[in-house]
Amino acid sequence: MADPAVGEAGKTGDWRDLKPVIDYGKCIPAVKNRPACYLCWLYCPEGVVKAGTRVEIDLTYCKGCGVCAEECPPRAISMVREEKGHE
Amino acid sequence: MSDVQIITGNQAAALAARLCNVQVVAAYPITPQSQLSEILSQYVESGSLRAEYVRVESEHSAMTVCISASTVGARVFTATSANGLLYMHEQLHWAAGSRLPIVMCVVNRGVGAPWSIFNDQQDSLSQRDTGWIQIHCRDNQEILDTVIQAYRIAEQAYAPVMVCYDGFVLSHTMMPVHVPGANLVRSFLPPYKPHTILSPENPKNINPVLLPNPRMSAEGILCDGYMEMRYKLQKAMEDSREVIVRTGREFADAFGRDHGGMLWEYRTDDAEVLLSAMGSVAAEAMAAADELRAEGIGAGVVGIRVFRPFPKEDVVRAFRKAKAIILFEKSISYGYEGGLSSDLKAAFYRTDIHAPIHDYIVGLGGRDVKARELVEAVRASLEAIRSGTPEKHTSWLNCITE
Amino acid sequence: MPENLFKMNAKEYILPGTRACQGCGLSLAYRFALKALRENTIVTLPASCLCVLHGLYPNTPVNIPCLNCTFASTAASASGIVAGLNALNETDTTVVAFAGDGGSFDMGIQSLSGAAERGTDFIYVSYDNEGYMNTGTQRSSATPMGALTTTTPVLTKQQHKKDFLKIMEAHDLPYVATTSPSYPIDLYDKFVKAKRIKGTRFIHIHVPCPPGWSYPTKDTVRIGRLAVETGIVVLFEVENGKFRFTGRSKTMAEKGNKLPIINYIERQGRFKKMSIEQLNQFQKWVDGRWNECLQRAAKG
Numbered sequence: 116m117a118d119p120a121v122g123e124a125g126k127t128g129d130w131r132d133l134k135p136v137i138d139y140g141k142c143i144p145a146v147k148n149r150p151a152c153y154l155c156w157l158y159c160p161e162g163v164v165k166a167g168t169r170v171e172i173d174l175t176y177c178k179g180c181g182v183c184a185e186e187c188p189p190r191a192i193s194m195v196r197e198e199k200g201h202e
Numbered sequence: 203m204s205d206v207q208i209i210t211g212n213q214a215a216a217l218a219a220r221l222c223n224v225q226v227v228a229a230y231p232i233t234p235q236s237q238l239s240e241i242l243s244q245y246v247e248s249g250s251l252r253a254e255y256v257r258v259e260s261e262h263s264a265m266t267v268c269i270s271a272s273t274v275g276a277r278v279f280t281a282t283s284a285n286g287l288l289y290m291h292e293q294l295h296w297a298a299g300s301r302l303p304i305v306m307c308v309v310n311r312g313v314g315a316p317w318s319i320f321n322d323q324q325d326s327l328s329q330r331d332t333g334w335i336q337i338h339c340r341d342n343q344e345i346l347d348t349v350i351q352a353y354r355i356a357e358q359a360y361a362p363v364m365v366c367y368d369g370f371v372l373s374h375t376m377m378p379v380h381v382p383g384a385n386l387v388r389s390f391l392p393p394y395k396p397h398t399i400l401s402p403e404n405p406k407n408i409n410p411v412l413l414p415n416p417r418m419s420a421e422g423i424l425c426d427g428y429m430e431m432r433y434k435l436q437k438a439m440e441d442s443r444e445v446i447v448r449t450g451r452e453f454a455d456a457f458g459r460d461h462g463g464m465l466w467e468y469r470t471d472d473a474e475v476l477l478s479a480m481g482s483v484a485a486e487a488m489a490a491a492d493e494l495r496a497e498g499i500g501a502g503v504v505g506i507r508v509f510r511p512f513p514k515e516d517v518v519r520a521f522r523k524a525k526a527i528i529l530f531e532k533s534i535s536y537g538y539e540g541g542l543s544s545d546l547k548a549a550f551y552r553t554d555i556h557a558p559i560h561d562y563i564v565g566l567g568g569r570d571v572k573a574r575e576l577v578e579a580v581r582a583s584l585e586a587i588r589s590g591t592p593e594k595h596t597s598w599l600n601c602i603t604e
Numbered sequence: 605m606p607e608n609l610f611k612m613n614a615k616e617y618i619l620p621g622t623r624a625c626q627g628c629g630l631s632l633a634y635r636f637a638l639k640a641l642r643e644n645t646i647v648t649l650p651a652s653c654l655c656v657l658h659g660l661y662p663n664t665p666v667n668i669p670c671l672n673c674t675f676a677s678t679a680a681s682a683s684g685i686v687a688g689l690n691a692l693n694e695t696d697t698t699v700v701a702f703a704g705d706g707g708s709f710d711m712g713i714q715s716l717s718g719a720a721e722r723g724t725d726f727i728y729v730s731y732d733n734e735g736y737m738n739t740g741t742q743r744s745s746a747t748p749m750g751a752l753t754t755t756t757p758v759l760t761k762q763q764h765k766k767d768f769l770k771i772m773e774a775h776d777l778p779y780v781a782t783t784s785p786s787y788p789i790d791l792y793d794k795f796v797k798a799k800r801i802k803g804t805r806f807i808h809i810h811v812p813c814p815p816g817w818s819y820p821t822k823d824t825v826r827i828g829r830l831a832v833e834t835g836i837v838v839l840f841e842v843e844n845g846k847f848r849f850t851g852r853s854k855t856m857a858e859k860g861n862k863l864p865i866i867n868y869i870e871r872q873g874r875f876k877k878m879s880i881e882q883l884n885q886f887q888k889w890v891d892g893r894w895n896e897c898l899q900r901a902a903k904g
Binding site for chain 3: 225226228253254255256258259260262263266267268270271272273274275276278292293296400401402404405406407408409410411412413417419420423425426486
């Protein structure tokens with residue numbers, strides 16, 4: 116019947132009003148240059164955080180819920196208003 | 203070499219399920235089906251049937267277990283009656299929509315309110331829209347043989363089959379039944395191949411939400427909307443007529459017994475008046491036809507074996523020459539008339555069949571139906587037709603209606 | 605905690621771009637449940653939020669085989685999968701039923717109780733967002749006292765939350781556990797443990813729901829955490845009748861630092877019509893259950 120596919124509900128990044136922006140000067144794995152913390156990866160309901168030494172968020176699918184920013188211990192993630200008419 | 207056993211309808215059904223090597227049984231007791239569930243648990247617990255027996259807590263769950271066990275590839279069996287069938291109504295739709303080859307015996311019984319534990323066919327009649335194939339049995343031999351045929355039909359058509367037989371009248375009455383050998387049955391039924399596999403190697407989401415319109419998949423293929431899926435169920439049922447008839451013939455070849463295809467005929471060749479019914483009433487109608495013939499009335503019987511899919515072409519052929527058509531139905535679509543009556547009239551629409559159709563509601567809640575009562579009804583109808591009042595409201599036989 | 609995080613199954617079974625709401629507690633819980641359960645799993649689920657998360661035909665975001673079923677029948681659907689697989693001698697697969705509070709304790713209670721009583725070898729997960737959220741936040745037996753829902757829109761829910769865990773414990777199960785997506789590693793560990801146990805395993809997940817509970821999406825993990833920190837949700841497991849606090853609840857039991865429930869209540873719009881009387885009753889109810897848990901833990 117239904118087959119697994121990415122983007123079943125479309126590009127859910129379109130849902131956002133606010134997008135997460137990471138300050139790598141504060142992000143613990145970036146600062147320590149090794150795997151550490153990753154609470155943003157842990158708590159992301161969508162699983163769109165990539166836990167590398169440089170943490171990346173997949174903005175095509177990130178819904179902008181803001182949980183990562185809320186839970187980040189050094190407050191390295193800010194939720195920034197999307198520009199008008201972003202794709 | 204088969205042997206003859208004197209057994210009840212319930213015993214015949216249980217024997218058939220065992221011969222078909224069903225792998226999962228889930229049934230909830232209800233009069234007059236209970237003995238069928240009990241015999242099957244006897245088989246399973248004593249080891250003569252190697253199956254998983256799920257002692258479910260309701261009929262709704264019984265059908266659910268059948269659905270999911272059939273989905274993973276097991277041959278399943280269940281049985282119920284009356285309010286039990288009604289309780290699983292939602293799941294009947296689900297099973298048909300899932301296109302699963304589930305076989306269920308419906309031991310026909312009247313529905314509440316008020317309560318009746320005795321026989322009529324309101325239970326199965328009220329489920330005719332669900333997408334299940336419905337086959338009615340005349341006697342205990344037909345019960346055993348039809349269950350075997352049902353698996354072959356279901357597993358080819360990918361549609362569920364309801365094998366109906368009258369509660370107490372057949373379920374609890376002993377009759378001689380030829381019981382075929384296990385090997386013969388095994389060779390008649392190839393192993394069941396599910397149409398979709400629930401496998402971790404190839405994950406799929408089965409029976410999700412479908413939208414009204416066809417939709418593009420991620421691979422760019424246009425896939426069915428809900429309506430297409432439902433059309434496919436209807437098509438499967440339409441195509442199953444051919445499967446049912448072929449199976450009946452193949453069964454006759456293999457086992458030496460022919461119960462007819464979509465319908466069977468008795469003394470219809472030169473008949474002027476045709477009696478028609480489903481299940482054990484049709485067998486009683488055969489006795490009535492003999493009595494009428496003895497009186498010089500050219501009577502015959504058309505037994506409706508398969509009620510769904512409706513044998514619309516077969517009935518046109520079978521009833522073509524009748525001057526009067528007398529129906530005896532153990533059910534009614536409240537607010538209108540007997541289901542068989544409506545379906546026949548619809549089948550005759552825009553054909554050259556204009557014979558009066560008299561619809562008798564009989565035997566509700568187990569009221570006994572005797573051949574002589576059918577004879578009297580036929581005589582009364584023929585008299586009415588002769589004296590110029592051919593149309594009749596639906597009549598209730600042997601019932602106080604004033 | 606970071607060490608356990610790295611030992612977890614890194615694979616993601618839910619592909620991005622699902623239909624779940626922003627900040628959905630269920631998404632987070634399901635993500636870790638599937639990590640723990642891994643590939644040799646078959647899920648069955650009813651009409652529910654999770655059904656919607658699993659997507660509309662012809663695609664699904666979940667890389668695990670799944671069988672949809674009707675609302676009342678989840679545990680029976682699982683029973684049938686188990687029976688079918690047994691009959692076919694395919695016993696490697698873990699069968700997991702995933703239903704909401706409605707599908708477990710309201711309409712689904714009959715089939716759940718039946719399957720549990722029969723000792724069916726499967727895991728039953730009840731994810732509890734405290735209402736019929738999929739159909740628009742109507743009241744369920746899981747809705748807490750004092751909450752506004754679309755069917756208790758003026759007077760709020762009058763009854764306490766139905767004690768599901770007690771009902772399931774009455775079935776003599778080998779494993780009963782409570783979890784929260786705000787404590788994903790505790791949740792993951794419990795699913796890993798459950799997978800190894802035979803018989804009927806019951807896991808409850810307390811799932812915060814932003815639209816249903818009326819709080820900003822960013823607060824999902826915080827709300828779930830406060831539920832545990834106030835003792836409204838107790839993280840525990842009962843293994844063959846033996847009660848044990850886990851995670852944060854264990855620490856709270858040892859340190860005695862349970863927060864007053866107002867910390868949880870005041871953050872959610874659904875409680876804005878709660879009366880003082882209801883608040884007091886709710887606090888009493890929470891305290892009573894917490895003390896009961898303390899006594900059970902002490903008995904061992």
